[in-house]
Amino acid sequence: MVINFIEEKIYMHNQLFSPDRATSSGTLNIRRVWEVRGDLDYQNTWNKGYPGKGNILVRTLAGEGFIRLKNGRRLKCLPETLVNLAPEMIAAYGCVSPQWSFWWIECENPSSLKFPLNTVINIRQVKDELDFLAESVRLLPGGETAAAEAAASINLLLQKWYRNWRDGERKISPGRDRLRNIITIMQASAENPLPVATLAKKACLSEGRFRHVFISSTGISPKSYYDSLRLNKALTWLRDTDMKLADIASRLNYSSAFHFSRAFKKHFGKPPSEYRPK
Structure with missing residues (x-):
């Protein structure tokens, strides 16, 4: 399923990549992935229940966005940051500085994620990250075999992000x-x-x-x-x-x-x- 929205004067891109069901590569199940580029009118209130049981990863590529949690915390999403979100904690999210370009990755089996919860972390881009992720998610709607390949690729990217984060943390401060x-x-x-x-x-x-x-x-x-x-x-x-x-x-x-x-x-x-x- 692919959805595109284009408005006059105000540009917003919102594209969904979804397999028929949550797809596993043996580590983390990928439920859906959204590719989003939003302007200042891109403001969302999280007012309905999340249908899945897992977490949501938000990977910002450009611009600036925010995620407001129900406990009042406001997370600042800048380029080369990642947030591992508990869906039940989300109150609202939106663009602060256009265009906020980010990936919204819905996944299950969150215990396999090694990233801290509801915390913005800095992770430098890996080589060819954008092309790699774009090619991977486009496999998700392509049937069971293609979706499993996409899930494996996304899991590999998560491991690279985790390694870059750990390496970066070590360099910043023992x-x-x-x-x-x-x-x-x-x-x-x-x-x-x-x-x-x-x-x-x-x-x-x-x-x-x-x-x-x-x-x-x-x-x-x-x-x-x-x-x-x-x-x-x-x-x-x-x-x-x-x-x-x-x-x-x-x-x-x-x-x-x-x-x-x-x-x-x-x-x-x-x-x-x-x-x-x-």
């Missing part, structure tokens, strides 16, 4: 490589968050320096990152289990179900009950 290890520790201790002083000590940084490096790398404070980890765990339990709110609150170290529900609604924009299976 401290950020240590920070990546700290983030792994934080993910493992989400239910019982460690004090910032303890995290800073593990990173071999002063507490002040640790906070600065953490915020400059992730865009949020260590506490906010822990809150996000805990609430995303809660979201999974709400969807996949019949755990009571009081049990979830206790498991995640909230003082009560009331305080948990208030934090959850502030983060996701909806109360926990909205995410229970109907």
